[in-house]
Amino acid sequence: MARVSRSAILQDYRTRSLLESTRKIIAAHGFDAVTMDRVAAQAGIAKGGIYLYFRNKHELIVAAIEEIASEMLRGIETRVDPRASPWKRLCQLVCGQIEVMEQHRDLLRTLLLDRRHLLRRTGGGPSRRLLKYRERHELHIRKILEEGIRRRIFQPVDPAPVAFYINEMTVSTAQRRVLGLAPSSQKAEVEGLLRFLSLLLRDRQSTDPKS
Amino acid sequence: MARVSRSAILQDYRTRSLLESTRKIIAAHGFDAVTMDRVAAQAGIAKGGIYLYFRNKHELIVAAIEEIASEMLRGIETRVDPRASPWKRLCQLVCGQIEVMEQHRDLLRTLLLDRRHLLRRTGGGPSRRLLKYRERHELHIRKILEEGIRRRIFQPVDPAPVAFYINEMTVSTAQRRVLGLAPSSQKAEVEGLLRFLSLLLRDRQSTDPKS
Amino acid sequence: MARVSRSAILQDYRTRSLLESTRKIIAAHGFDAVTMDRVAAQAGIAKGGIYLYFRNKHELIVAAIEEIASEMLRGIETRVDPRASPWKRLCQLVCGQIEVMEQHRDLLRTLLLDRRHLLRRTGGGPSRRLLKYRERHELHIRKILEEGIRRRIFQPVDPAPVAFYINEMTVSTAQRRVLGLAPSSQKAEVEGLLRFLSLLLRDRQSTDPKS
Amino acid sequence: MARVSRSAILQDYRTRSLLESTRKIIAAHGFDAVTMDRVAAQAGIAKGGIYLYFRNKHELIVAAIEEIASEMLRGIETRVDPRASPWKRLCQLVCGQIEVMEQHRDLLRTLLLDRRHLLRRTGGGPSRRLLKYRERHELHIRKILEEGIRRRIFQPVDPAPVAFYINEMTVSTAQRRVLGLAPSSQKAEVEGLLRFLSLLLRDRQSTDPKS
DNA sequence: GATGAATGAGTCTTCATTCAT
């Protein structure tokens, strides 16, 4: 069993500490408030120390976003029971996504309003790393759709664009909530969205999202 | 009829000039490239002069966005024939929206990636002015939906959330295009979206978006 | 007669002030001590103000060097009596060059030890501006040589390389003095150099540099 | 015979390694690119380790320059046949100097443009160590001159200043070449310089540098 | 002896806003 060296632990701790500080600042004041000074101070590290762990400010921010994106995705995926029916899984996914996003509402307020980092390239080359998370999530939706269509549970829609739309609608719903613009409760909104999806994918006669 | 004073004309001209410069810079280089220096230079006005027309930089940017939002909305609305059927009008609306957004792709690339200005408050007070345009557009969609539903052309969906979803899907589609992430042609994407809406709103038997 | 505007005077004053501060710092502590902070403080200007007059640090330094180079060249050239004989003029030139360089000994200590700025390129493009001064001076020497050769006062040497060597020897002599490495007095060194040149250019029988 | 301890060998190896890395960096990117990090990385030594061999950065650089100066001097001196005539030896010396300097053109580009390290004092005290090499070389020239004068092969010039001038001219010639400012080929330039020296030191009637 | 993580002062540069003219 590999013994973890003390320095590796410290290294790891520092990295986490920096990412957490960064995330907190982003959540509280937005990307423009992320200054190396502030991050370092909050992480209890000297300013120059950040550069031992991250090449530059952009890398730090992207890493912080990636971490939270990854965590959210994991959170969503664990809420989906792989043995459930496609429709059930879709419900769990959409509902889970909104719940998870709501949990991280402070951070998401910034993340959704300010997507400058999505496409910006790093020093090394083009960096669309952040888009990967979105793609992975869409793929998840698509798999569910495909199974549902195969099993004649869903209408025979084109799974790729529909997966895209479902995700966008879910994100939009969450965004509206997070920005404080939602007209109704979370529960009502999720139900509304699921009813909408049910209308679309399932038989006209059975639009009960619970089933 | 009020006689327009010379100074009022000049005032107006300067304002337009400033807004246009601002818009151009946003489109070409993003919000962070909007510096008072650059705007003034491009508008042929002294830097200090901007403050005669706008309280501060944020106000200037919001005004520039508002102008373009207003223009786009007008552009979309003129493409809708008020005497056409609800479905036709919805098609015209969605299609028009994507076309108009595509026309302003450079500006939208920034506007969609960076929505920081949507909520930020001005010196004076809260500024959700920009959200008005979105609301107005959603309302437009809702009116169409309501008429369609009343006339039994559309399924009896809840018009408010569906209007919201339709707009979000359309914007997402345009955004994906503008960022260069779209998987197919504009035409194909619009058709896909309309087919999706047709599936949702209309009779299962008649999904031809053209009709 | 053009009336000089007040602002133009101020502008000029600021520029001079900045260049003088820069020169002083270079003379006292070398190029690496030239920081924008220090220059601004010494010139009594806010740090950002420097950028109203110079594009960047490099431009500021080059301008400071250029100013002093130009001044020195002028100083040397006014010591040469254009009606004197070629040999006399050469003596005046060499002697004047060493005197003038000695006057600016502090600055030259740095300038001669650190010629990094001679070739470095500016933001705009290649900048060998500083070499122009050296070329102009060499050309001056060459003209004297050519006249002397034409009038059979000097040996028929190749004027271009000899002008180069004469200048290099003079500069080397001044440099050695300025660095405090000179073995004898300024007077003695100049005489030694002129004797050397006399030996080279003039008749073997008449090596009296005074004649 | 002293037995060389293992640690002494290692010590020596490390020192050489560090000096070589330093030299390479100077040659490739100039003094300002010499960072302890880079040197250590290139030498395969930990950064802190440098301080076991050199008191500080300045000492390291000076040592690197010294090494190359020493090597160049050796290179020049081996090209001089001690049994040849003074004139011949002088030719070999000048020619050899230019050849050797040309061999190290990359390093010399920096060394000649940036002589900051010549005089700067180390932590311990004044450091004119580097000037020793120049002095040794000048002395070499002087010895040749003195012998030539004694044997009536050269004109009876004052050997010390003339040695200084000869060296300065040679260095200037090499410098101009290394900076890419030379007007003609290396061969032509050496010949020009030797003709110049011949003119000066030898009989007016026999200026063939080959003889 | 060796390591390399950590420090933190130091550097250039940008820019919104003000205000004397």
Place this chain on the structure above:
DNA sequence: GATGAATGAAGACTCATTCAT
């Protein structure tokens, strides 16, 4: 009203040197 010079706070990034391990 209009100008644009001046301000000065702020920010990203570097690097020689130290020191706990």
